[in-house]
Amino acid sequence: MTYDYLIVGAGLFGSTFAYLAGKAGKRCLVIDRRPHVGGNLFCERVADIDVHKYGAHIFHSSNPEVIHLVTEITPFNRFTNSPIAVAPDGRLYNLPFNLNTFYQLWGVTTPSEAESELNRQRSEAVANMQRQGISAPRNLEEQALALVGRDIYETLIKGYTQKQWGRPCTQLPAFIIKRLPVRLTFDNNYFSDAFQGIPTGGYNPMIERMLAKADVELSTDFFSCRTSLTARARKVVFTGQIDQFFDYRFGHLHYRSLQFETETLPTSNFQGNAVVNYTSASIPFTRIIEHKHFAAFGQDVYLNPSTVITREFPLEWAPGLEPFYPVNDTENQARYERYAALAACEPDTIFGGRLATYSYLDMGPTIARAIASFKADKH
Numbered sequence: 001m002t003y004d005y006l007i008v009g010a011g012l013f014g015s016t017f018a019y020l021a022g023k024a025g026k027r028c029l030v031i032d033r034r035p036h037v038g039g040n041l042f043c044e045r046v047a048d049i050d051v052h053k054y055g056a057h058i059f060h061s062s063n064p065e066v067i068h069l070v071t072e073i074t075p076f077n078r079f080t081n082s083p084i085a086v087a088p089d090g091r092l093y094n095l096p097f098n099l100n101t102f103y104q105l106w107g108v109t110t111p112s113e114a115e116s117e118l119n120r121q122r123s124e125a126v127a128n129m130q131r132q133g134i135s136a137p138r139n140l141e142e143q144a145l146a147l148v149g150r151d152i153y154e155t156l157i158k159g160y161t162q163k164q165w166g167r168p169c170t171q172l173p174a175f176i177i178k179r180l181p182v183r184l185t186f187d188n189n190y191f192s193d194a195f196q197g198i199p200t201g202g203y204n205p206m207i208e209r210m211l212a213k214a215d216v217e218l219s220t221d222f223f224s225c226r227t228s229l230t231a232r233a234r235k236v237v238f239t240g241q242i243d244q245f246f247d248y249r250f251g252h253l254h255y256r257s258l259q260f261e262t263e264t265l266p267t268s269n270f271q272g273n274a275v276v277n278y279t280s281a282s283i284p285f286t287r288i289i290e291h292k293h294f295a296a297f298g299q300d301v302y303l304n305p306s307t308v309i310t311r312e313f314p315l316e317w318a319p320g321l322e323p324f325y326p327v328n329d330t331e332n333q334a335r336y337e338r339y340a341a342l343a344a345c346e347p348d349t350i351f352g353g354r355l356a357t358y359s360y361l362d363m364g365p366t367i368a369r370a371i372a373s374f375k376a377d378k379h
Helices: 012-023 064-073 099-106 111-131 140-148 150-165 203-210 226-230 298-303 330-343 363-376
Strands: 003-008 028-031 043-046 049-052 059-061 084-086 092-094 195-197 215-217 233-238 255-265 275-278 287-290 307-316 349-351
Touching (some): 012 028, 012 233, 012 363, 099 111, 226 233
Parallel strands (some): 003 028, 028 215, 084 275
Antiparallel strands (some): 059 195
């Protein structure tokens, strides 16, 4: 055995684990089926702009250990995620739901006025369910109405959510939105974490520094040469699809996928914001990302005469497509639990990352889990 760890997947979990192992003097072989490192964090340089190839990725965390780890690797810029939503009637609204949003919806200007209207619409939704003999929300639509009322639901949630999941909100489980953040302040910062930003120069340099002490083999399919690869290391860190690891013994886990349409435009500033959501069900894409706004602020956006935008189209996942969002409904979650039980019986394999744990993970929790997994391993 040449290596202490064979790390399957050069995404954030695998790269973080390799970084920690390298610092501890362990030898790692990192493989990835793609021709690049970074997984879905990978950026392409187009028109002198870092383009997030697999959708927008914004780092945010309040975990001191996670913040310390990433900032010792790379500096970050001051990007703050403040998305805009385009409603079905073409009007613009600030996200997340805050006093700016409520002013745009109802013309209210104080927290008490906004809270009064929210409570009125919430009470109306709950009373309507009670008249129908419904004691608790049965689906996403009823849950959303009970949380924020009809105006916000119809204007900013319904169409976007139906596109995202490919199903009417009445057919989606209520737990998808157990809570919706409502702020009675004029605060457009989507996240409330202590730290937020984009690595200076994009994510590629950060990942490359994480992997600096590891051997990396790209365009390498673990399942095509599983036996020979596994024989090269004491342990395997697996970040791929857990159902594939066990040869789909209990069937496929289901996901939602995405299709990206990216174009370079001969203008300095297309939409004035990094992320603009489109909530109308009649518009097939969910959002447009303008990548230069992740790294250029204020008048600096005009230094580059070109811009790059990406439209995101949700897709029903099928084997062969890229799995992005797990469908954590009752059936799929039960299937995952069966795979997790098998994983617990694999003492020489560490399972981590969104695909191996069938969970939607932001970057901060992904890094935290990688730190915990490395600490838990008996070196």
